[in-house]
Amino acid sequence: MSGFSRDASGRAVLAGTPLSELVESSGVGTPAYVYDLGAIANEARLMVEALSNPRHLVAYAVKANTAGSIVRRIAQTGAGADVVSRGELEVALGAGIRPDRIVMASVAKADHEIDAAIEAGIRAIHVESIEEIDRVAARAEASGKVAPISLRMNPGIDIDAHSHVATGHREAKFGIPLTELGAAWERADRKRSVKVVGLGAHVGSTLKSVDVYVASARSVCQVARDRLKSGKTLEFVDFGGGFQIDYGAGPVPRPAEFVAAARQLAEREGLGSMAIVVEPGRSLVGPHGVLVASVVQEKRTPTRRWAFLDAAMNDLIRPALYGARHRIEPIDRAPSEPSFYVAGPVCESADEFGEHPLGDPLPSRVVIRDAGAYGFTMASSYNGRPLPAEIFAEDGVVKHVSASPGRDAWVKARLQA
């Protein structure tokens, strides 16, 4: 049994075992992220199967969760990686992902990052501007190599999502505008030290509709077809990631539905023999990780009942950054009224997680659901709070624990600064 559920007595269960038991047996306190490795691997496997041909590539967007235990498990399913920094590249390689299954994005890669990508021999460097074509070409020339690049286009598509996760509209910093693509091809084709192997787009995250993904994919396919018609070659089209998960607002299309629709579109567009790359992050790990926190104190005011946790915006910043809502529930009994406003101890009014049915009396521990993606990777030590612990479970047992670096390490590092 895998994934989040509740047992007959109402206790929250992950990876087949009550969460409170997993936390107890791990020997770490709260706040702690807990992940179900089996459910994550299963999610990745379904994605790989949805593409159904080994020439295609599921490039896991490592930024969603960089934990080695998770990246290694995803790699075992045949998935590759989409990385956005040298650090992520080194994690992907260290986790056993073959370089030819890695793509690298980012609008402003440092020279040492471009060099590392060329040296490793990755599948493609996604270039996001004409200026970047020159930079990659110069770095490749200096090392006497030919760098495989793929053009990330900006199709000018608005999505129904928080503005911070919309990346494919005309004002976004990402990708090459459609109007500049002709010049970009020309520039790239003139350079002997780069080879254009791909074309792609990623219009943003938390996509709730297959249609918008297909609209972006259609734009990519049309440009790819024109490129092929002009007698040039192209090895792959990359449709990006961005599939929303159910944070409690109701069901959304399954990730495989997005991918199947894009694959069918590519076939209809006459690109059936071309490799397809997709870049899912959130959908592989988000639903299969939770943040367990302890209730520190209750506070009643004339207008609100508060429940204060030992987890805060430094541990999970999505609510403060995107206005995101994560379900927060008692760990050892089902959610019930009354509801409490839940907040952490950080000195920011943004350190609030919304109103949740925690019941009276307050439970000693709560579970913050669907926190497997963009949780730990965005955590910080703000307010002198050490990073949270991470617990990796599978088939009911804890496989690995990554302890919090702790307060003493933080104090020492700051005093040495």
Ligand code: PLP
């Ligand atoms: N690809 C690129 C280029 C991205 O910027 C992102 C997310 O920011 C992703 C893929 C993954 O998006 P998601 O985690 O929503 O699937």
